[in-house]
Amino acid sequence: MLASVASKQMRHKACANAIKASASSLEQKRNLHDLMLRKKTGQPFTRQGAGGRSTSNGHVATVFGCTGFLGRYVVNRLAQQGTQVVIAHRDPDEARPLKVTGDLGQIVPLEVDLKDRETINEVVRHSDIVYNLIGRDYETKNYTFDQVHVDGARAIAEACAENDVARLVHVSALNANEDSTSGFLRSKARGEKAVREVIPGATIVRPGTMYGQEDRFLNRIGTGEGWQFWVNESKAKIRPVYAIDVAQAMEIFLTAESTIGKTYEFYGPKEYTYEQIFELAREISKKPLPTYNVPTSIAKLAAKLVDRLPYNQMICPDLIERMTLDDKPTPGALTFADLYIEPTDLDAVAIQFLRRFRSTAIFDLPFEKGDGQVKKGVYHVID
Numbered sequence: 001m002l003a004s005v006a007s008k009q010m011r012h013k014a015c016a017n018a019i020k021a022s023a024s025s026l027e028q029k030r031n032l033h034d035l036m037l038r039k040k041t042g043q044p045f046t047r048q049g050a051g052g053r054s055t056s057n058g059h060v061a062t063v064f065g066c067t068g069f070l071g072r073y074v075v076n077r078l079a080q081q082g083t084q085v086v087i088a089h090r091d092p093d094e095a096r097p098l099k100v101t102g103d104l105g106q107i108v109p110l111e112v113d114l115k116d117r118e119t120i121n122e123v124v125r126h127s128d129i130v131y132n133l134i135g136r137d138y139e140t141k142n143y144t145f146d147q148v149h150v151d152g153a154r155a156i157a158e159a160c161a162e163n164d165v166a167r168l169v170h171v172s173a174l175n176a177n178e179d180s181t182s183g184f185l186r187s188k189a190r191g192e193k194a195v196r197e198v199i200p201g202a203t204i205v206r207p208g209t210m211y212g213q214e215d216r217f218l219n220r221i222g223t224g225e226g227w228q229f230w231v232n233e234s235k236a237k238i239r240p241v242y243a244i245d246v247a248q249a250m251e252i253f254l255t256a257e258s259t260i261g262k263t264y265e266f267y268g269p270k271e272y273t274y275e276q277i278f279e280l281a282r283e284i285s286k287k288p289l290p291t292y293n294v295p296t297s298i299a300k301l302a303a304k305l306v307d308r309l310p311y312n313q314m315i316c317p318d319l320i321e322r323m324t325l326d327d328k329p330t331p332g333a334l335t336f337a338d339l340y341i342e343p344t345d346l347d348a349v350a351i352q353f354l355r356r357f358r359s360t361a362i363f364d365l366p367f368e369k370g371d372g373q374v375k376k377g378v379y380h381v382i383d
């Protein structure tokens with residue numbers, strides 16, 4: 001009898017010790033830096049777990065434009081660090097592949113209509129940060145530039161204000177200017193103004209031409225063999241930026257409250273003329289990729305006709321106008337350096353995106369730059 005009572009007491013003691021040990025190990029997992037308070041709302045966030053895709057960082061983010069080129073990288077980056085991401089989309093088939101970027105239940109697809117405020121409210125109301133990546137290179141019969149970049153941006157900002165969303169990150173474009181000769185860039189500048197009128201603390205991002213695996217820049221140059229036309233003798237100077245660098249900055253905005261109310265311009269470390277980019281594409285793809293210079297006015301006229309085709313998504317007169325404009329970063333504007341990001345050099349990674357245009361016979365050849373130096377280690381980790 002006495003022996004059984006003693007063994008029972010020992011079991012209780014062991015059990016109490018185990019509970020104590022597990023409680024202290026839980027305590028050790030939470031530190032002060034795991035707690036964050038949102039400046040605007042005072043909302044607390046606590047991280048749970050060691051960090052990463054299968055844990056939770058406590059944030060809920062809504063991404064508009066998630067199905068686009070940059071949007072996919074942004075959703076992936078946010079989900080990888082345990083953010084619950086509401087992917088606001090129009091086409092469920094386009095949004096579905098994004099489900100696997102996060103753990104079970106972390107990616108929440110919700111449909112949105114930019115002209116329907118109810119649906120916008122619905123997708124932002126649980127979030128503490130909203131990313132607006134919506135943009136369109138050309139006008140359609142349903143949406144003008146202003147409807148997408150100004151009215152749409154204002155509607156999202158107003159919904160954020162109404163639902164007390166702590167942060168809004170709005171993506172505009174490098175060279176956005178109300179006096180620009182491009183309607184796209186004028187509307188982007190008006191969009192920035194509209195957003196700041198509603199939410200002065202919005203973070204505005206102005207990326208240059210973005211490149212990456214599914215871009216509409218290097219892929220267009222690489223596939224354009226034989227029909228490639230260009231304007232302004234390909235002399236316009238641009239500073240292409242790696243989409244993954246921009247996505248990395250967007251990830252930093254999630255927690256860096258010092259970025260509230262600031263405007264960032266993201267562009268690559270080197271300036272290129274379009275002709276130099278063509279030359280790079282020729283060297284890597286080992287294809288002639290001829291370009292034909294067309295006077296800008298004729299190109300615009302042709303683009304105007306092509307733009308009337310119901311299925312055209314390639315060219316419009318405003319795009320021709322943008323091909324003639326140099327990238328002009330604003331002097332003194334905040335950029336990658338202010339977020340401690342080193343922008344990727346296009347020369348170093350272009351082979352990843354242009355190699356696929358090579359013939360199979362020379363597919364594995366290393367990239368030899370014009371100066372005869374064989375570039376080694378040009379592979380870059382894609383996430």
Ligand SMILES: NC(=O)c1ccc[n+]([C@@H]2O[C@H](COP(=O)([O-])OP(=O)(O)OC[C@H]3O[C@@H](n4cnc5c(N)ncnc54)[C@H](OP(=O)(O)O)[C@@H]3O)[C@@H](O)[C@H]2O)c1
Nearest residue numbers: 065066067068069070090114133134135173207208209210
């Ligand atoms: N790519 C560049 O080189 C570049 C350069 C400068 C600035 N930017 C800006 O950066 C942002 C992201 O660029 P991106 O290349 O990722 O753009 P993208 O690939 O063209 O994607 C645009 C996104 O916006 C959505 N969208 C467009 N019109 C919409 C509308 N009326 N209603 C709802 N959604 C709409 C699209 O949804 P659907 O899939 O449903 O069409 C898509 O998810 C855009 O604001 C763009 O203007 C891009």
